[in-house]
Amino acid sequence: MTAPPIAAPESIPDARRPPGPALVFENVSIAFEGRDVLDGISFQLPHGETKAIFGVAGSGKSTILKLALGLIKPDDGRIWVLGSEVTAMTEEDLFALRRRIGMVFQESALFDSLTVRENVAFRLLEEGDVTEEEVEEPVREVLSFVELEPTIDLFPSELSGGMRRRVAIARAIIAHPEVLLYDSPTGGLDPVTSTTIIELIVKQRDVSKTSALMVTHRLQDAFMMATHYFDIKTGALKELPPGQRGEVPMSFLILRDGKIIFDGDLRELANCADPYIREYIS
């Protein structure tokens, strides 16, 4: 897969990146109340790539993200994130690894008794011996990235659903994570707000080169991500020329009955002959 026609500094120099893919699932299985949700799935997420995960409701999409973070343990199989085997780590060791990963939850999961400023600054204040004054600048910077600086003193309950989702993205990216996990970032939002969120995700992918897993129900979002890139010069999304569509670090993964039935890029998806996938993408 070739790089998009953009020139941007990489957030993580190659030398600092652990060797191998950003994330690896190997024969991972998990069952809830006797029902197999994931049945021996294996896939990899290369560094700098965003992988969109599709599947019907209850197919285990969100479970994949929680497994990657070590929030839940699989019944079987192994998972590596940034070179560390999540499935073999204790909860105490996982806290250090999780500081290198950002997660945007389905319902944002903002701390409702904290202001936007405190929510976004949470990770920085927890991580190091820094004062609230010292984190003010990065907080404002990241809120300006998601275009929400004026809301800094508001509480999550005073924000719209789309704004909450953008604050959640700001909270996830403030510490420049090496991997981002998005759980239905556009779920339940209107088309205009959804496009704004997708722009932010593409911006994060193309500017910071962050590896990401994105769970979504909206195929059009993933197609938009595969056919657009973020142009730093103009500060906006631009569509790739027809011949270059899909030539961004973007791939698709489709789940069905606990198994992966497709894992590939836009061209492979477009040429896939599987009747279920054809129906799914039509």
Add this chain to the structure above:
Amino acid sequence: MEFISPTEFAKEKIQAVQEFSLLAGRSISNLFRTPRYLADTIQQADLIGVGSLPIVAGAGFSIGAALALNSANTLQRFGSLSLLGQLVSLGMVRELGPVLTGLMVAGRNASGMASELGSMMVTEQIDAMRALGTDPLKKLVTPRLVSTVVMLFFLTILADLFGLLGGAAFSVLAFGINWHQYWSKAQQVLVFQDVLMGLTKPVLFGFIIAAVGCYYGMSARGGTQGVGRATTQSVVVSSLLIIVVDLFATRLLMTLFAYH
């Protein structure tokens, strides 16, 4: 209503005990690990201690007065009304002060902890905290545990004092007992073991209140209904545990302190 097999029921209960023990154990071991959330602990101490002060003082005064009224009736029959100060003092310091304060704080704070943590649990805020690299047990449970134990200790002292004041007020006003006589009798009867017993219990009760409240909060499932259930269970279980542990603690402490 769904019926479950006795084996499943037993398994669930044993698992709950195991999870509770793990939560309580890890919360204690976190005292010796960094980071320590001093600001959160002080905030909780303010909520639990200062917030509970009026109800503990009011309840202590009333129960002390009621104890004096009830005891006076019996003592009058034997012409020993002057012993009223002794009776109120022993009753309050050894038993009623710690148990009453424990029950009042359990009703107010175990429910508060269960509902607050339960709401955070069902809205994925606890998962978000873990995802952000922060241990919820260190950040949320340990500060509540420490502040409840410390504040219940001091609240019990205040409840004892207000109980004695309530007893004194009614002894003087209703039965014409001399104020100084009441206080000197109340003070004379107390020995070191009484005070030690009365102040050991709130440490145990404080631990029960915070651990049970946090456990039910952190195990809340099933939306607002689940939070409501967790809140109710936390009050019921912590109150019951306080009463049961009080019985065993009294027996154990009496043996340890060589009571006759």
